[in-house]
Amino acid sequence: MLIIKVGGGEGIYYDTVCSDLASLYHQGRSCLLVHGGSHETNILSEKLGHPPRFVTTVSGYESRYTDRKTIEIFEMAYCGKVNKMIVEILQSHDVPAIGLSGLDGRLLLAARKPTLTIVENGKKKVLRDDYTGKIESVNTDLIHLLDQAGYVVTVCPPAISREHQAVNVDGDRAAARIAEAVKADDLVILSNVPGLLEKIDDPTTLIKDITLTDIDQYFEYAKGRMKRKLLAAKEALLGGVTRVTLGDARIDSPITHALSGNGTVITRCDDSSRD
Numbered sequence: 001m002l003i004i005k006v007g008g009g010e011g012i013y014y015d016t017v018c019s020d021l022a023s024l025y026h027q028g029r030s031c032l033l034v035h036g037g038s039h040e041t042n043i044l045s046e047k048l049g050h051p052p053r054f055v056t057t058v059s060g061y062e063s064r065y066t067d068r069k070t071i072e073i074f075e076m077a078y079c080g081k082v083n084k085m086i087v088e089i090l091q092s093h094d095v096p097a098i099g100l101s102g103l104d105g106r107l108l109l110a111a112r113k114p115t116l117t118i119v120e121n122g123k124k125k126v127l128r129d130d131y132t133g134k135i136e137s138v139n140t141d142l143i144h145l146l147d148q149a150g151y152v153v154t155v156c157p158p159a160i161s162r163e164h165q166a167v168n169v170d171g172d173r174a175a176a177r178i179a180e181a182v183k184a185d186d187l188v189i190l191s192n193v194p195g196l197l198e199k200i201d202d203p204t205t206l207i208k209d210i211t212l213t214d215i216d217q218y219f220e221y222a223k224g225r226m227k228r229k230l231l232a233a234k235e236a237l238l239g240g241v242t243r244v245t246l247g248d249a250r251i252d253s254p255i256t257h258a259l260s261g262n263g264t265v266i267t268r269c270d271d272s273s274r275d
Contacts, residue, residue, distance in 0.1 A: 001031070001032060001147065001183075001184050002024070002029055002030065002031045002032070002184065002185075002186050002255075003032050003034065003175055003178055003184045003187045004017075004021065004033050004034070004175075004187075004190065005033075005035070005036075005172055005174075005187070005188070005190065006033065006034075006035050006191075006249050007035075007036045007038075007171075007189075007249060008035060008036025008037040008038040008039055008040065008041075008078075008082060009038055009191060009192045009225070011192040011250060012039075012191075012192055012249045013249060013250050013251075014085065014089060016250075016253070016254060017190060017249055017254055018086060018090050020254055020255045020256055021090065021095070021152070021255060022090060022094070023256070024256070025095050025152060026094070026095075030147055032147070032152070032153045032154075032155065032182070033086070033097075034155045034156065034171055034174055034175040034178065035078075035083065035154065035155070035156050035171070036078075037081070038064070040077040040081055041064075041074055041078065044073050044077050044081075045070070048073060050073060052064060052065075052070075053070075055118040055120070055127070056118060056120075057116065057118055057119070058117050058118070058119055058124060061227055061228060062224060062227075063116075063132065063170070064132075065116075065127065066168040067130065067131065068129070068131060071131045071168065074157075075101070075158065075166065078101065078156045079099075079101045079103075079158075082156065083099040083101070083156050084099055086154055087099040087154055090152060095152050096151050096152065097151070097153075098151045098152070098153055099154045099156075100156075101156050101157065102155065102160060102174065103158060103159070103166055105142045106139055106160050107138070107142055107155065108135050108138060108139075108155075108159035108160065108169065108174060108177075109137045109138075110133035110134055110135045110136060110159035111162065112131065112133040112162075112163065112165060113133055113134065114128070115128050116132060131158075131167050132169070133167035133168070133169055135159055135173065138177055138181035138182075140182055143178070143182060144182075155174070155178070156171070157174060159174070170232070172229045172231075173228065173231065173235060175232065175236075176232040176236035176239065176241070177235070177239070179236050179239070180239030180241060183240060185241065185242045186241070186243050186245070186259065187233070187236050187241050187244045187245075188244075188258045189229050189233065189244065189247070190247050190254050190258065191225070191246070191247075191248075191249055192250055193226070193248065194206050194263060195207065195208075195247060196218060196226060196230065197221065198221050200223050206264065207221065207264050208264060209264075209265055210264060210266045211266070211267055211269060212237045212269070215234050215237075215266065218230065219231075230246075232244075233246065237267070241268075242267065243265065243266070243267050243268075244265075245258040245259070245264065245265050246263050246264040247263035247264075248262075248263060
């Protein structure tokens with residue numbers, strides 16, 4: 001099974017992603033799509049008078065502060081608008097897509113973090129009303145049931161906690177956990193940049209190849225959301241996935257392009273066959 005994660009930032013071309021996925025599906029490829037929705041969540045949050053708040057954890061990762069009101073808005077954007085939009089596009093390409101969140105069928109079970117320690121104005125601060133979590137398990141029985149019935153599963157956060165609460169989980173890391181759980185060979189992570197860049201505004205500085213052995217030294221180049229994508233790639237490879245590609249969602253045939261070795265290709269071992 002091929003696992004594809006498409007980001008939810010501004011500038012993502014969902015039509016081209018879905019068209020390419022449809023081509024792969026009609027060629028007999030088993031696919032599962034994980035998607036984001038951050039841009040739509042930000043827009044909706046502003047319209048509903050509850051502006052988004054982003055915080056930086058003590059480990060240097062940026063995340064959305066998710067109180068209960070934000071979780072409700074998050075579900076409207078991710079599970080409502082974006083998920084069903086993607087399902088609609090896939091259906092237009094004769095792909096029998098089915099849209100699920102991590103809540104549905106307990107697809108993604110996560111441990112809610114009791115507290116979140118952030119750095120604000122140079123000082124540590126503890127948040128206790130944040131609904132974020134880390135995925136503990138994936139319902140592979142449900143995934144395989146739907147896949148074997150011919151459906152293309154389209155998944156988005158949130159996950160469900162053991163306390164039966166919706167919790168925000170990182171979409172890239174969710175895709176990594178799913179890829180690990182279904183024993184996928186390939187994970188493709190698409191966003192609105194060509195891959196990992198040495199200089200964030202210079203596409204010519206694309207880092208083309210990374211191995212798991214050396215991955216930690218590349219985190220210095222990962223800025224903003226890219227840091228979590230690189231972390232997700234590392235976790236997927238440690239979980240047994242053979243290859244992770246960070247590719248560009250804004251181009252034609254972005255999935256096929258990534259599978260052909262374009263973007264930042266991260267592997268468990270050195271592949272000297274690539275140029």
